[in-house]
Amino acid sequence: MVAEASKDFVSKVERAYQGEVYGEALYLGLADVLDDPVRSEKWRALAELEVVTKARMRDLVAKLGGDTRESDVFRQKGIDHVKKYANLPWDAFMALYSKELEPVIKRYAELEQRCAPEDAAVLRFLTEHEVVTKAFCDLELAGRPDISIDPTRALIASVGAV
Ligand SMILES: [Fe+2]
Structure with a gap:
């Protein structure tokens, strides 16, 4: 039973890791197709966070x-989903993506609860990176595009500081 539980845990961690592969492709694709250079730059920062998260997750999977x-x-x-989001009006895109992140945040928070103490920091980061991505969407919707990407940049910067 323990072995089965651990197999399930590893496969969920692998799935989360591949989620970063998906996210990186989606976010870079969005950065490429969006007309607004400021919004493009924000998606490039979000893609950078995906890459940082992916690297930490890769170490854990290994x-x-x-x-x-x-x-x-x-x-x-990820590449296939670029058009689905990019074709929406900006606010509809932000509202949809914020909503779609809710179950993901919940799922990752559950992984945090199940892991060995030494793996908690990486899985905390995994959850937190979705929290700041959702915060980006919510701040855009709240009329605060001036600060919407700040939590993302702060989380990226925190990695270097560890
Ligand atoms: Fe991600």
Whole structure:
């Protein structure tokens, strides 16, 4: 039973890691297609956070004996979803993405609860990176595009500071 539980945990961590492969492709794609250079730059920062998170998750997957190969299927899915979001009016996009992140944040918070103490920091970061991505959407919607990307940049900067 313990082995099964641990197998399930590793596969959820692997899935979260591939989620960063997906997110990186999606966010870079959005940065490329958006007309507004300020918004593009924000999605580039969000993509940078995906890359930082992906690297931390890759180390954890490796430590758990999982598969660290980046999935082409997840990357392609990210590329395929660019149009779906980019074609929406900005506020509708922000509202949709904020809502879509809610179950993801919940799922990652549950992973944090299940992990070994030494892995808690990485999984805390995993959850937190979705929290700041959602904060970005919510601040855009709240009419604060001037500060919307600040929590994302702060989280990226915190990695160097650790
Ligand atoms: Fe992500």
